[in-house]
Amino acid sequence: MIIVMSQSATKEQIDNVEKKLSDLGFKTHPIFGEIKTIIGAIGDKRLLNLHSISLMPGVENLVPIMKPFKLASRELKQVPTIVEVGDVKIGGPEVIVIAGPCAIEDEQTFVDTAIKVKAAGAKILRGGAFKPRTSPYAFQGLEEDGLKIMASAREVTGLPLVTEVMDTRDVELIASYADIIQIGARNMQNFRLLREVGMTKKAILLKRGLSATIEEWLMAAEYIMAEGNLNIILCERGIRTFETATRNTIDLSAIPVVKEVSHLPIIVDPSHATGTWKYVNALSKGAIATGADGLIIEVHSDPANALCDGPQSLRPTNFSQLIKELEPVANAVGRKM
Amino acid sequence: MIIVMSQSATKEQIDNVEKKLSDLGFKTHPIFGEIKTIIGAIGDKRLLNLHSISLMPGVENLVPIMKPFKLASRELKQVPTIVEVGDVKIGGPEVIVIAGPCAIEDEQTFVDTAIKVKAAGAKILRGGAFKPRTSPYAFQGLEEDGLKIMASAREVTGLPLVTEVMDTRDVELIASYADIIQIGARNMQNFRLLREVGMTKKAILLKRGLSATIEEWLMAAEYIMAEGNLNIILCERGIRTFETATRNTIDLSAIPVVKEVSHLPIIVDPSHATGTWKYVNALSKGAIATGADGLIIEVHSDPANALCDGPQSLRPTNFSQLIKELEPVANAVGRKM
């Protein structure tokens, strides 16, 4: 950590800061510049509450040197993490596609869609039983009935299941049905929920918050990992910007950034990122070519009558076509499908 | 609602859309322009899932005419809501200041701070017992012990209490201690938590999410109101932008916008909005002059040793000075303190 003293800091103020740092267990190294003095403080004290320093008289600001996350960092673990869910490996040479409808509406439609996305090449099945909706008057999901329908579809297709949890009280229930538990974008900093899923043994799909920096996203992963669950799949799903032509702005640069600073696998959700099924094909290819470990795509057998997010859902035929077009892209960057 | 048909829409496609709208219970009014056709659809169908229309062949887009919130709207209720907490009235002619430390650390410090902020003019006491922290390694709050300390401070000072809830499982516990329950910025779209506090009779302090539009914020209020709890105080606390000179960007224009479209009272949190105690004085005055119904300000008797958010906390003397300087500003815009 570096402490930058203000131009007008007195000798006494500098001495006081050095003493305080020393009391906290740091070794200090002052550097007296022509205009300002800085103090280097040696010691990895992630747990310390260092703002006490920033408020001392004469201190201008603090510059941290170490990243705030540890378990999620590539500095700690240099080999990429591969999350295994049944036979499916996320983060390895194979690009994994997760597919299914936004919300589960009824058993027949869901099982039908599940069969179709499997035939097209999906490896994991998604579906929403508990739905976060902006309006209290919108369809909120079938809850446990939805989970039961998902389990039927797994029996029929053999595909592992991913579904979202919104409430700490539901974690146990959802963990008893799902293979992967999803933390939605709006709950990325629901810290109690993060801790709760960290106490399960399930793989966690952690979506990036609408306005979360990559560092905050990795700190959310750190919350889960700090409870002992290391099976985390990051999911970029678009961030909020000033642009209104798409529902969100997909941030594909998050892929190489995450790969550089973390060992966790990262997939992309082009359906939520764009909000429009017409753009899903192009950005799915873009995500894979950029280095994503997989995709999560909304597919509905009848988007015009979907109870949720119809405009961004692909029909099974379009999804099947997309998978065909994705394979050469994956191969072009040395991946398999 | 207006349906805009694309330039190339056929007569048959237009007919189909009209028929579908009619089946859904709308009266339709097509307008044939020189280049495009639009269809006006009459009927207040907030509950309908209208994207089925947007996916019909020939449809370019849908333009909603009605606002999505109802209970929170000024169209429904034209008289401003005054939230009463004990003797304190929020939303009336008096500007209300809420003050206290970010986190409760120990009884003596908290009660001491409570006495001081009351003496300075605060009308409500804030304090955090359950703390949302970006890092899992940071202090997470004293939990129920913190609530007990808050209750002691209320006994000593008579000030009503506001504290944050982060987990649906804690709502009952917190409601048994607090006079106002706070929903933090990161939980503004934690819809299950919104419903849960909507089922209590307590006043709710609803902070705006970091990247929430004003419309989404009012939809979050609508969630609470839809459960029967109409005692909501909105709180602007800064939004996330590209600017890094302040922790967040305080959006004071939210005040006149909220006053125009809603009847709910709105207060401002300059401490979290700026992240720096030095800017709190100026922006507190700015908020009151712009028309805010109150402020919530972090005050700590020893910011340099605070376990949380020290850099944005005022010392009691600075707080006392601020209140003195605020009074003429409140008077200048026709309010009392």
Added chain:
Amino acid sequence: MIIVMSQSATKEQIDNVEKKLSDLGFKTHPIFGEIKTIIGAIGDKRLLNLHSISLMPGVENLVPIMKPFKLASRELKQVPTIVEVGDVKIGGPEVIVIAGPCAIEDEQTFVDTAIKVKAAGAKILRGGAFKPRTSPYAFQGLEEDGLKIMASAREVTGLPLVTEVMDTRDVELIASYADIIQIGARNMQNFRLLREVGMTKKAILLKRGLSATIEEWLMAAEYIMAEGNLNIILCERGIRTFETATRNTIDLSAIPVVKEVSHLPIIVDPSHATGTWKYVNALSKGAIATGADGLIIEVHSDPANALCDGPQSLRPTNFSQLIKELEPVANAVGRKM
């Protein structure tokens, strides 16, 4: 255009709005809803200043139906535009790579880099003679001497040249050297400069502004086209968001959006978008797979000693490697290199 009347609008106010619209040459179609009245106004009046309507008593807001750009729109011209610069065609089946250093520093280095990027596969040479720099104390470019050096490099390599213009006074000079004139991100709404380059016959590389919506970007193209110059290449170069891990946030979703609403070709600048050479390879592949018509990439023979933007420049060997890796990606989406 749709005029939404407020809930409390009187019959007389509605009549007045209809009369005013009629006076302006519109045919009007009022629709009386249960709660609000709307008025459809037929007529393509892009040139009219319609806010006069929005200020009439009883009017809540105006909803435009037509896009504000015309010459740049796909509604006007459905065949994609191919911009030809010498033998190079931008917007056709071939993916075009533009390469070169940020700034021209001296003849030997520049010609040397030009030879190397040509050998690697670049089709157009970039270089800055007039440089927009955030600091007045940073290197500002060699100006006309730089243009002469560029011309020498064109003689040696046969590659066409693209370089930026920053001042209306320099348009003629730069047009006498360059094959493509670049409008930089900071000048995207320098309307006088847009008009001035619109009066030349040169191809224009129009970079997206840091905070420009796609619609504003196309309106900037419209400014150039309105002067008679239709040879425009759009260039996505990252937008400004809250994320700080990259210099800007690359918005690859702009590619399918632009392709849908406009006929103009679009290329991507991953060097400026990310600000870090390490991320250029991944995002170049992502851009091509998403459907970009080309790339513009900073290459410098000695980035550590570059006078400008060294951290985002590739070395010629890395650039050569990138081109090799791009070819299978281009092929995978049906393009050539």
Added chain:
Amino acid sequence: MIIVMSQSATKEQIDNVEKKLSDLGFKTHPIFGEIKTIIGAIGDKRLLNLHSISLMPGVENLVPIMKPFKLASRELKQVPTIVEVGDVKIGGPEVIVIAGPCAIEDEQTFVDTAIKVKAAGAKILRGGAFKPRTSPYAFQGLEEDGLKIMASAREVTGLPLVTEVMDTRDVELIASYADIIQIGARNMQNFRLLREVGMTKKAILLKRGLSATIEEWLMAAEYIMAEGNLNIILCERGIRTFETATRNTIDLSAIPVVKEVSHLPIIVDPSHATGTWKYVNALSKGAIATGADGLIIEVHSDPANALCDGPQSLRPTNFSQLIKELEPVANAVGRKM
């Protein structure tokens, strides 16, 4: 400056960085931490191109200690700058209001508005002769005829004039009419234009760019000051964010931030910031209470028929009322009007 070496940096790499810094004229101070090494480099080398260091093997990143602006900084000049325009002093104890229409349309309307805003209390007259418009089909201003009309209004009222320059070729012309030259938001980083107005002796009203950080804004001021013109008035006019309820998001926290790091005066433009005349009153009060040195407000005698920005213009009666309401607010924070 601090150089942070990566965890895996070798002794030789550290030595090389030290040698390079030493060659560039810095004194170096390495600090060997438990995990990483950092190197403090002493010397104020604003002019040096330091990224060469950032690209050396083993270097993780560079942390600047000094601010990049100098002439605009409070470190250089601690007394606030007061810009004098005729008898008007901006930055002193008096709050200054600038008012007038967006664009000049005809002499009678403009002179009439000028007389009314003067009577209400405006001290400076604004008007646009050269207008930056998003659409090439919108009214572009009366150009020199507009300047002549402004000069007539000055003769009648005695009010000094502020008007915008958009093109380096017009600086001389505009300087011959105007008392204050405005640089608009879209030209804040039009560096050639900044230099050109820096060579005049006129006061400069420098608007903040739509997506400019406060630091970039002060660097734009530095460009002007580096040419010898120190008479700069900063103007906050809203920044671009995700919120759509207002045209831009007014950033009043810029006021205390600018006051802390710079000696330049700062005023606020609530008309452009909000885009809606209804919000101008509230935010004008907010700006003054926060500490702004003045306001610039759009006033038009007939907003419904204004050729530009009517929706955000006040009528003279509303403006007059606003000034009356502002006075007690100014007094409440120790200012005069």
